[in-house]
Amino acid sequence: MSENADNxxxxxxxxxxxxxxxxxxxxxxxxxxxxxxxIMNMIGLVHPESRISWGNLLTFEMLGSSALGTKADxxxxxxxDLIFIAMCxxxxxxxxxxxxxxQEYMEDWFKGLVQSDSWKDLGGREDGNTNAVIGTWAIALGxxxxxxxxxxxxxxxxxxVYAVSIVGIGAGMALRNLADAEEDVx
Numbered sequence: 001m002s003e004n005a006d007n008x009x010x011x012x013x014x015x016x017x018x019x020x021x022x023x024x025x026x027x028x029x030x031x032x033x034x035x036x037x038x039i040m041n042m043i044g045l046v047h048p049e050s051r052i053s054w055g056n057l058l059t060f061e062m063l064g065s066s067a068l069g070t071k072a073d074x075x076x077x078x079x080x081d082l083i084f085i086a087m088c089x090x091x092x093x094x095x096x097x098x099x100x101x102x103q104e105y106m107e108d109w110f111k112g113l114v115q116s117d118s119w120k121d122l123g124g125r126e127d128g129n130t131n132a133v134i135g136t137w138a139i140a141l142g143x144x145x146x147x148x149x150x151x152x153x154x155x156x157x158x159x160x161v162y163a164v165s166i167v168g169i170g171a172g173m174a175l176r177n178l179a180d181a182e183e184d185v186x
Contacts, residue, residue, distance in 0.1 A: 018098065019098045021099065021102075021105060024098035025099070027095035028091070028099070029095075030088075031090070031091030031095060035085065037052075037156055040156055042076055042081060044071055046157055047156070048154045050070060051068070051069050051071055051074035053068070053080050054081065054083065054084035055080040055084075056080075057157075118176070119136075121133050121135075121136040122136055122137065129179050131178045131179035131182065135171070135172040135173070135175025135178070135179060136172065138169070139173065142170075143165070145161070145165050145168065149161050
């Protein structure tokens with residue numbers, strides 16, 4: 001019985017440490033986003049009045065103090081920043097390592113960021129697939145809302161902004177996947 005549990009645990013650790021290409025892409029995106037937030041926090045631009053304690057934020061304040069401290073008495077760099085940056089760097093490393101294992105895929109992945117068919121869907125589609133067009137616009141508007149709100153109101157970690165953004169991004173991803181599934185059926 002314990003041998004099966006050890007095998008399952010080993011498989012989970014192996015899956016997380018050697019991610020698939022899809023998981024590697026998520027690792028890279030989340031790692032870069034976290035690194036961006038860590039830098040913005042250190043220079044005091046992540047929130048209009050507060051500095052974030054990443055340890056308290058990620059543990060839902062179980063460590064005892066508040067996740068948001070005032071900017072006036074907050075140091076530029078604390079140990080929690082180092083841990084958070086190391087976690088983000090680890091995700092970036094694992095993502096790049098998995099993507100770089102296949103050089104041809106890595107080149108196609110970078111080209112896909114710029115030359116993706118999804119970008120073309122912002123202008124409409126000749127085949128009339130509105131799911132792809134609406135999905136692409138929903139993703140663009142979700143990310144756009146997050147970026148514009150963050151720049152205008154210096155509120156990069158606001159749960160309300162995340163809630164609004166994720167609706168557009170999630171609905172857009174669902175519609176894009178639906179459009180891809182419809183194309184596969186035809």
